[in-house]
Amino acid sequence: MRRADRLFLIIHALRGRRSAMPARALAETLGVSLRTVYRDVADLQLSGVPIEGEAGVGYVLRKGSDIPPLMFNIDELEALVVGTRFVRAFGGERLGLGAKAALLKIEAVLPPELRERSQRTRIFAPEMSHRIEASGLIDRLHAAIEARRLLRLDYRDKDECITVREVEPLCLAFWGGSWTLGAWCRLREDFRSFRPDRIAALHDTGMTFTDSSARGLDAYLHAAGATR
Structure with missing residues (x-):
């Protein structure tokens, strides 16, 4: 994952939260080390992004600095989720990785109820190693x-x-x-x-x-x- 994408996802993982998000949870979400999370958050803070908190406590966006979520209705959201699953399964490795990153970005800025709904759709396109x-x-x-x-x-x-x-x-x-x-x-x-x-x-x-x-x-x- 590019560093620019990682910084974007950190900001949006924190948006709308009332409690601090532990650095370990950020690291697991992004698939990086704790040290990388600490460094990225520090860089964002130095750049003026209003992130409060510290290592060992967790991080949260300062009150009043939230950004509005992407607005999708249920059908639009399910179409995006199912579409990315099909691209991951049938679009080849390059587009598959792009679809995974896109879905992660979309879900990062969704309100909790829509994020949960996006994970409940039962239309799948399994990835299989023997296909072309x-x-x-x-x-x-x-x-x-x-x-x-x-x-x-x-x-x-x-x-x-x-x-x-x-x-x-x-x-x-x-x-x-x-x-x-x-x-x-x-x-x-x-x-x-x-x-x-x-x-x-x-x-x-x-x-x-x-x-x-x-x-x-x-x-x-x-x-x-x-x-x-």
Whole structure:
């Protein structure tokens, strides 16, 4: 966790409390040592954040310095919680970590009754080690899309025959049970959708490509009959 995120969470963990929060509880919430909590709180105090208390006693925001909570209704809150669970399970490691951090920030600024409600939803998306999302492949494809890196795929078709494709990766789409990689295929000179679970080998060519109107994301989505 970045230090900036940690400082943000300390402030919001203290907001609205009537009693001091022990440093140990802050450390457990943030997954850091007591020494780190002491140092961060001291830095916040020196920066003018009105935190009162001390090591061994606990910390609280000075009365009158509270900030208003984020305002979500029950359905909005449940949608956020369930959405982050799905991203954690199916979005790859990078987005999964981002979802965990986002949910922690959201829950940190909720009133107690809404925070408790957010933890009661019974819609789950369990994370499982054998799925493709845990292999790192989705993260590699995501990174290549963002950097516009030309990829070389050893790709299996439905008959298990392998062809080598050079592709310009444009987007990833999740269909509930499987992913597809939307790309411009240089071999076919057309748009194609590739299933990551059929990629036998993935090679970064070291080259990049330029997104163009004729073979970029919008053109791919139009050809696929889809919208953003």
